[in-house]
Amino acid sequence: MPTALGLAEKVLAGDRRAAARLITLIENGDESVRPELAELHHRGGKAHIVGVTGSPGAGKSTLIHKLARCWRQRQRTVGIIAVDPSSPFTGGALLGDRIRMQDLATDQGVFIRSMSSRGSSGGVAKATADAVRVLDALGMDIVVVETVGAGQSEVAVMDVVHTVLVVVVPGLGDEIQAIKAGILEIGDIFVINKADRDGVEATQRELEMMLELDDRCRKGWRPPVVLTVASKSEGIDALVEKVDGHWDMIRREGLLQEAERQRCRREVLELLKHKAVLSLLSEYGPDDFDALIKAVADRKMHPHEAVEKIMENKKERKRK
Numbered sequence: 160m161p162t163a164l165g166l167a168e169k170v171l172a173g174d175r176r177a178a179a180r181l182i183t184l185i186e187n188g189d190e191s192v193r194p195e196l197a198e199l200h201h202r203g204g205k206a207h208i209v210g211v212t213g214s215p216g217a218g219k220s221t222l223i224h225k226l227a228r229c230w231r232q233r234q235r236t237v238g239i240i241a242v243d244p245s246s247p248f249t250g251g252a253l254l255g256d257r258i259r260m261q262d263l264a265t266d267q268g269v270f271i272r273s274m275s276s277r278g279s280s281g282g283v284a285k286a287t288a289d290a291v292r293v294l295d296a297l298g299m300d301i302v303v304v305e306t307v308g309a310g311q312s313e314v315a316v317m318d319v320v321h322t323v324l325v326v327v328v329p330g331l332g333d334e335i336q337a338i339k340a341g342i343l344e345i346g347d348i349f350v351i352n353k354a355d356r357d358g359v360e361a362t363q364r365e366l367e368m369m370l371e372l373d374d375r376c377r378k379g380w381r382p383p384v385v386l387t388v389a390s391k392s393e394g395i396d397a398l399v400e401k402v403d404g405h406w407d408m409i410r411r412e413g414l415l416q417e418a419e420r421q422r423c424r425r426e427v428l429e430l431l432k433h434k435a436v437l438s439l440l441s442e443y444g445p446d447d448f449d450a451l452i453k454a455v456a457d458r459k460m461h462p463h464e465a466v467e468k469i470m471e472n473k474k475e476r477k478r479k
Contacts, residue, residue, distance in 0.1 A: 167198035213326030238294030330358035354386035
């Protein structure tokens with residue numbers, strides 16, 4: 160049954176313009192798209208969702224560009240969602256990763272979309288999960304999510320994807336930062352990009368030593384370390400094999416359903432927290448909330464007391 164906007168049926172029929180429009184509405188927080196997203200959710204779930212995370216300057220965009228070209232040579236369709244840092248003035252994306260992938264723009268088997276993080280922590284935008292659903296329903300075999308590249312906040316990408324690629328660069332201490340940030344625990348595949356630089360052996364050795372302690376090595380998957388020079392297309396075929404191998408493994412071992420449940424659990428909890436906060440603040444009132452924040456800033460009230468005051472206001476409203 161067609162939804163009010165009719166976008167879901169168009170997306171399912173492969174209409175790229177409808178997909179672009181729907182993602183724009185999602186980014187803008189338009190509540191009218193909920194029935195559309197529900198329809199796509201019911202009929203989706205076929206795409207392999209791959210996250211690419213790592214520090215700024217690691218070459219993530221170039222790597223994704225070369226991965227997409229390799230997958231296209233294998234007759235597979237690719238959707239790319241590049242989450243960029245937000246402009247502090249407009250809220251729009253600053254970097255525009257599509258500029259770096261111009262030769263893919265005319266390929267009907269590739270859909271590229273830059274999204275602003277709009278202040279979201281964790282390297283991904285709040286709208287990313289729904290945008291992924293749109294590209295899944297559009298028929299993309301693989302959907303790649305590139306994170307902001309904010310370093311230690313990148314772990315949120317695991318809430319959206321099946322396979323996480325962590326990209327590091329030799330000689331910049333990225334491997335140590337990954338360990339500190341907890342990225343080591345979420346990475347399914349580690350990519351040492353720009354592997355023609357000095358220090359690649361030390362970086363590889365460091366990662367290999369840390370991965371020896373990873374529990375996943377005893378559960379059928381040892382996260383591999385792959386060397387690439389994306390600018391020269393070196394190591395890309397080997398990386399594609401590892402990414403496809405991880406997808407095959409989680410399906411073969413029956414891990415996909417459990418992974419999906421965990422991902423959906425985290426998404427529902429995040430949405431619940433967001434809605435709960437909006438509900439609490441709308442009931443308390445913006446002026447009263449500003450006064451509360453001023454009291455905390457003036458050190459007349461502890462932040463915990465401010466939260467309790469907001470919660471008590473909700474209880475009083477329910478009693479009335």
